[in-house]
Amino acid sequence: MADLELLSVVALTEDLTATGLLRGQVGTIVEKLAPGLYEVEFSDDAGKTYAMVRVSAALLMQLHHEPKHHAA
Numbered sequence: 001m002a003d004l005e006l007l008s009v010v011a012l013t014e015d016l017t018a019t020g021l022l023r024g025q026v027g028t029i030v031e032k033l034a035p036g037l038y039e040v041e042f043s044d045d046a047g048k049t050y051a052m053v054r055v056s057a058a059l060l061m062q063l064h065h066e067p068k069h070h071a072a
Helices: none
Strands: 009-012 026-034 037-043 049-056 060-062
Touching: 026 049
Parallel strands: none
Antiparallel strands: 009 026, 009 060, 026 037, 037 049
8 A cells, every 4th residue: 555645534444442433434644653654633524623543554545535537
């Protein structure tokens, strides 16, 4: 998996039971802590942060809001 960039929107691919976060919850990468380890902020629809968690890249899926175009 390629490195994720700051402010990438990601979703959890597994439950993080210790934090109460569930698979599919959406967050934003706010810091790269080490190779493959990120600080992810989880916020509600009003923008209020409800969790800041260190997450391995192996447990994240990057979300895309627009199609990725490839040069022909």
